Amino acid sequence: DQQVKQNSPSLSVQEGRISILNCDYTNSMFDYFLWYKKYPAEGPTFLISISSIKDKNEDGRFTVFLNKSAKHLSLHIVPSQPGDSAVYFCAANSGYALNFGKGTSLLVTP
C-alpha cells in the first residue's frame, strides 16, 4: 500500500511563476518529511526537509509547508527556473526507511 502519494504525475509552469507540488500521506507515525529532485539516470538529490513539529521550512527559493491535520505537505518553488525541470519526490521517514511517493515531473518553460 502506498503510504505517500503524489497525485499529480506532471506539472508545467512558466519561468518566474510559482511551482506548487503536493504530497499526501496516510501514516500518522511519520515524523520527518523530505523533498528530493531527480534527473534521469541520476540518484535523488536532497532539496529540503521538515520535521513534524514545524509547519513551514524555507531555504532560498524552496519552501515546504506541512499540514499535519490534513496529512498533507507541499513544496513551493518561487520563482521557478528552467533548471528546476526534473522529477520531484516526496518522502517520509518512519525511523530508518524513507517511504517515497511516485514523483511529480515538473517542466518549467521559458
Add this chain to the structure above:
Amino acid sequence: DTGVSQDPRHKITKRGQNVTFRCDPISEHNRLYWYRQTLGQGPEFLTYFQNEAQLEKSRLLSDRFSAERPKGSFSTLEIQRTEQGDSAMYLCASSPTAGPLEKTQYFGPGTRLLVL
C-alpha cells in the same frame, strides 16, 4: 567530492547470472541504505546498516538478494540468479547517526541493472 559513490553505474547481465554492486558512503556517515527504483515508481527501501550491523533486512525482495558491510565502510549488494524482473535502478544512500541531519539520507548516482 565526498558524496556517495556507486560502482558500476551500469550493468547488463544475462538471466541466471549473479551480480554485485558496491556503494561507498559519505565518509563520516555510519548508516547506509539500499533502495530499488523501477520505472514510474519512487525508490523502495531494501535494507540498512548501522556501521557493520545489518539492522533491517526483512524488506529485501527475496532470498536471492543479500547485502554486506563487513568493515562498516563500503557495502555490497548481491543478486543471485538474476531474473528479468530484477532490472531496475539500485540506489545507495547514507546518513549520520546523530545531529540535525540524522534523518536525511543522501543518495548516490545509482547502478542501472538490465537483465536480458
